[in-house]
Amino acid sequence: MSVRRTTLKDKLVRSNLITISGVFVAVLIVVSILSVLISRGNLAQTQDQIRSSLVAKGKTLVLNNSMALKGMAADNAIVDVRSTIWETVKGDKDMLYGVYMDAARKPWVVAEKGGDESATPDFRPLADTMSVWAEKAGPGAYKTVRFKGGDAIEFAAHVEGDDGVLGTIRYGLTTESMKVAIGLAQTAAARSLAVTILLLIVIAGAAILLSFLATVRQASTITSPVAQLSASAREIAGGNYAQPISAVSDDEIGDLSNAFETMRVTVKKFTEHLQDLVDEKMQQVRDIMNNIDQGLLTVNQDLSINAEYSAATNKIFRVDDTSKLTLPQLFRASDEVARSFGDWMGIVLSRYQVMRWTKLVRLSPVQDLELRVGGEVRYIRVNYQQVLDKSGHMTRVMLLAKDVTDQRKIEQRIEEERIRHENEVRTILGIVNNPSDVIAAFLHDTQSRIDALSTRCNALLEKMERARREYPEGEPVVIDAEQISALFRDFHTIKGNAGTYGFDVLSKEAHHSENILEELREPAKSRRADLIRGILGHIAAMANATEQIRINVRMLSGEGDDLMLKIPSSKVTHLKNICRELSGMVGDSPTEQLLTTCMQIDFRPFAFLVKRYAELVHRVADKYGKTIEFKVDCPNSEVAPNALENADEALVHLIRNAVDHGIETNEVRERANKGVGLVTLYYKQDKKEKIIRVADNGKGIDGDAVVARAVEKGFITQAQASTMSYVQKCDLVFLPGLSTAQSVTDLSGRGVGMEIVKKSVEASGGRISMESSPGEGTVFTISLPTKYII
Amino acid sequence: MARTVVVVDDSKFLARQITEFFVKTMGYTVVAEGNDGDQAVELYRMHTPDLITLDITMPNKNGKAALNEILREFPGARILMISAVKGSAMLECIAAGAKGFVEKPLKLSDAEFLSDFIATVEDSLK
Numbered sequence: 063m064s065v066r067r068t069t070l071k072d073k074l075v076r077s078n079l080i081t082i083s084g085v086f087v088a089v090l091i092v093v094s095i096l097s098v099l100i101s102r103g104n105l106a107q108t109q110d111q112i113r114s115s116l117v118a119k120g121k122t123l124v125l126n127n128s129m130a131l132k133g134m135a136a137d138n139a140i141v142d143v144r145s146t147i148w149e150t151v152k153g154d155k156d157m158l159y160g161v162y163m164d165a166a167r168k169p170w171v172v173a174e175k176g177g178d179e180s181a182t183p184d185f186r187p188l189a190d191t192m193s194v195w196a197e198k199a200g201p202g203a204y205k206t207v208r209f210k211g212g213d214a215i216e217f218a219a220h221v222e223g224d225d226g227v228l229g230t231i232r233y234g235l236t237t238e239s240m241k242v243a244i245g246l247a248q249t250a251a252a253r254s255l256a257v258t259i260l261l262l263i264v265i266a267g268a269a270i271l272l273s274f275l276a277t278v279r280q281a282s283t284i285t286s287p288v289a290q291l292s293a294s295a296r297e298i299a300g301g302n303y304a305q306p307i308s309a310v311s312d313d314e315i316g317d318l319s320n321a322f323e324t325m326r327v328t329v330k331k332f333t334e335h336l337q338d339l340v341d342e343k344m345q346q347v348r349d350i351m352n353n354i355d356q357g358l359l360t361v362n363q364d365l366s367i368n369a370e371y372s373a374a375t376n377k378i379f380r381v382d383d384t385s386k387l388t389l390p391q392l393f394r395a396s397d398e399v400a401r402s403f404g405d406w407m408g409i410v411l412s413r414y415q416v417m418r419w420t421k422l423v424r425l426s427p428v429q430d431l432e433l434r435v436g437g438e439v440r441y442i443r444v445n446y447q448q449v450l451d452k453s454g455h456m457t458r459v460m461l462l463a464k465d466v467t468d469q470r471k472i473e474q475r476i477e478e479e480r481i482r483h484e485n486e487v488r489t490i491l492g493i494v495n496n497p498s499d500v501i502a503a504f505l506h507d508t509q510s511r512i513d514a515l516s517t518r519c520n521a522l523l524e525k526m527e528r529a530r531r532e533y534p535e536g537e538p539v540v541i542d543a544e545q546i547s548a549l550f551r552d553f554h555t556i557k558g559n560a561g562t563y564g565f566d567v568l569s570k571e572a573h574h575s576e577n578i579l580e581e582l583r584e585p586a587k588s589r590r591a592d593l594i595r596g597i598l599g600h601i602a603a604m605a606n607a608t609e610q611i612r613i614n615v616r617m618l619s620g621e622g623d624d625l626m627l628k629i630p631s632s633k634v635t636h637l638k639n640i641c642r643e644l645s646g647m648v649g650d651s652p653t654e655q656l657l658t659t660c661m662q663i664d665f666r667p668f669a670f671l672v673k674r675y676a677e678l679v680h681r682v683a684d685k686y687g688k689t690i691e692f693k694v695d696c697p698n699s700e701v702a703p704n705a706l707e708n709a710d711e712a713l714v715h716l717i718r719n720a721v722d723h724g725i726e727t728n729e730v731r732e733r734a735n736k737g738v739g740l741v742t743l744y745y746k747q748d749k750k751e752k753i754i755r756v757a758d759n760g761k762g763i764d765g766d767a768v769v770a771r772a773v774e775k776g777f778i779t780q781a782q783a784s785t786m787s788y789v790q791k792c793d794l795v796f797l798p799g800l801s802t803a804q805s806v807t808d809l810s811g812r813g814v815g816m817e818i819v820k821k822s823v824e825a826s827g828g829r830i831s832m833e834s835s836p837g838e839g840t841v842f843t844i845s846l847p848t849k850y851i852i
Numbered sequence: 853m854a855r856t857v858v859v860v861d862d863s864k865f866l867a868r869q870i871t872e873f874f875v876k877t878m879g880y881t882v883v884a885e886g887n888d889g890d891q892a893v894e895l896y897r898m899h900t901p902d903l904i905t906l907d908i909t910m911p912n913k914n915g916k917a918a919l920n921e922i923l924r925e926f927p928g929a930r931i932l933m934i935s936a937v938k939g940s941a942m943l944e945c946i947a948a949g950a951k952g953f954v955e956k957p958l959k960l961s962d963a964e965f966l967s968d969f970i971a972t973v974e975d976s977l978k
Binding site for chain 2: 398402405417425427
């Protein structure tokens with residue numbers, strides 16, 4: 063139901079009209095009353111005038127007659143009196159009657175208009191009230207009187223004789239003409255009043271009409287800008303700030319519209335600014351959503367997904383538009399899980415304030431998701447977060463999803479690897495913890511059983527397949543219980559034995575085979591070739607596992623060339639001695655070979671010999687707080703146990719000096735970005751000589767300092783010094799007496815006298831040389847002749 | 853006054869462990885131990901404890917049925933589910949009005965598990 067609204071214009075027009083009409087009606091009433099009053103006054107005046115003229119006429123007549131009748135009355139000329147009066151009565155249209163009575167009120171004549179002139183009045187004195195009044199009335203007195211049903215005025219005057227009153231003349235004049243005149247005047251007055259009022263009404267009507275039109279116009283002038291403004295305001299309220307508001311007039315409404323325009327511009331600017339801000343924020347959110355490599359979405363109470371979600375979500379879940387789905391749909395959940403999700407959401411939203419979020423998350427039907435899409439399995443890690451609104455209420459749940467398929471695959475591979483290693487370790491432990499002959503016997507036994515099992519199973523399979531091929535309709539081959547039991551026994555033995563030694567893979571495979579055999583015992587399944595194929599698969603795996611054990615056995619205890627034996631050294635020495643004697647006696651080529659073999663019988667890896675030097679390096683390095691690695695480099699696979707015998711003193715000195723003085727402190731090396739300090743011991747031996755090198759990657763030798771020391775000591779002259787090369791300068795360190803002092807140590811970078819080193823090497827018939835490069839390090843090379851102990 | 857607890861679990865060993873946890877770690881008083889759903893309802897009626905723990909898989913009457921029965925009779929009952937049951941059963945128990953849940957196995961020597969157990973018990977008693 064619509065309510066008719068009264069517009070401002072209507073109101074203005076109405077109120078104006080009421081006011082104007084009111085004023086006009088009031089004016090009309092006042093003017094009308096005034097007109098009536100004036101016309102009434104005019105009428106009364108006219109009536110007075112008419113009456114006065116009648117009275118004046120009557121008076122004149124009476125008075126004139128009284129004069130005229132004086133003589134006649136005095137002479138008692140009744141006839142004359144009579145005729146005069148009759149004449150008078152007849153001669154005036156207004157005259158009704160004329161009477162003359164003598165002093166005794168005896169009528170001489172009573173002349174009535176239209177009456178009988180000849181009739182003689184009765185002479186009895188008149189006694190009526192009028193006659194009495196007339197007798198006493200003064201000259202020209204008059205009095206209204208009723209005459210023959212009409213109004214009349216009687217005028218009376220005494221006729222005076224010389225001796226007093228002779229009689230009284232009386233005339234009656236009708237007022238009818240006066241009344242007619244008055245009626246006429248009244249009619250005229252009424253007419254003029256009516257015309258006046260009519261005119262007023264017409265004028266008033268016209269004025270009201272005019273003022274209505276003027277008011278409507280004026281109201282329009284006032285209200286149309288207001289209407290325009292309110293239309294603009296509605297536009298603004300509706301969010302359209304584009305339309306400018308022009309000034310509609312130059313009055314207050316104009317001011318208002320200007321204010322409105324200012325407001326519109328301000329609101330527009332502000333709105334645009336806000337819109338920019340919102341756009342910017344939204345863009346930021348969208349940027350995050352588009353670039354984050356995780357699935358990110360929010361879920362409503364009804365499990366619908368909101369429109370803002372990360373671009374990665376579609377990719378992770380393999381869908382086109384995540385927000386078109388519900389959460390269970392996105393997860394490809396079953397109806398049951400979908401229902402659980404609904405329950406879960408209900409619990410989450412009703413309990414989030416009393417239960418910890420981690421617990422609520424644990425209740426979710428989906429934690430980690432295995433998504434099967436197009437035959438491929440994707441592992442998706444799902445993480446739930448609560449989304450609180452401004453007032454701290456939770457209305458939505460945020461979901462983070464990450465595709466962890468690759469990670470999961472790596473984990474699985476690592477797990478497989480771990481199991482493999484674990485099995486290998488178990489295998490090795492089994493080998494190590496049991497006597498080698500026992501293991502060898504186990505391997506032999508197992509291998510023969512596996513071979514036999516393989517043969518029998520293959521035969522069975524062949525038989526079954528042939529039967530099917532040749533007699534498709536015939537009775538299928540049934541594996542009888544005895545055969546199964548025979549197979550079972552072998553598997554069981556392998557399983558038991560392998561278990562004893564901890565060869566788990568082998569025993570597990572045997573166990574699986576047992577299970578299949580158990581299945582085969584059931585009559586319904588006793589003819590299934592696929593089960594035999596399954597057993598054959600396990601047999602192959604068992605063969606493989608056995609081979610692995612064998613490889614490990616070979617690796618651990620050696621086999622053939624690699625087999626290591628422990629032989630007491632006394633026996634070796636004895637054997638060598640015998641060989642030596644033998645070679646002296648026989649001296650042929652095979653004996654030479656025997657001798658060489660014998661000489662090398664106790665050879666061992668070079669690394670076995672240098673343990674004490676490694677310990678020396680680490681001990682000295684620890685003392686000075688240096689981080690130094692010791693490295694061994696030897697091209698010979700094995701060396702004689704006494705290979706370093708003659709070089710020991712020199713090596714101790716060289717290695718100690720390298721660690722102590724050659725290699726800088728950690729801080730210095732760090733500043734120079736040189737890395738870890740390294741001392742390398744190189745050893746190479748052939749039939750003629752052994753080469754031993756001690757190298758360090760330290761600071762090298764300070765040639766100038768060595769020279770300065772040599773000059774100071776008087777070994778060389780300043781002149782000689784100035785011509786020496788760096789190599790020559792460095793060689794000075796071997797001069798006897800130069801490097802004994804501690805001070806030289808610090809200058810040269812080499813501590814204890816190098817002469818000791820040189821002497822010890824030379825004592826063994828060897829040589830020593832040195833190469834150094836400032837900042838890069840120093841290498842000492844010792845060469846010694848190879849001594850055969852023959 | 854110490855809080856009172858009724859512990860219900862069909863494994864007597866686990867019930868003992870749970871009791872020990874409440875007594876030693878929480879300092880509560882375990883007023884009774886039960887081993888099936890019928891006992892759970894009976895013991896609740898008898899003691900009206902501050903808290904009752906229920907396993908879900910139990911003989912005679914399962915945990916969920918016991919939960920519903922206790923809550924019908926005592927709408928304010930505070931019930932804590934302790935179960936290894938996976939899937940929607942736990943969800944249903946919480947929806948039915950259990951205050952909280954703890955998942956088996958009870959790794960009471962695991963610090964993280966223990967702190968979760970304590971927090972869950974405290975939350976359930978709020």
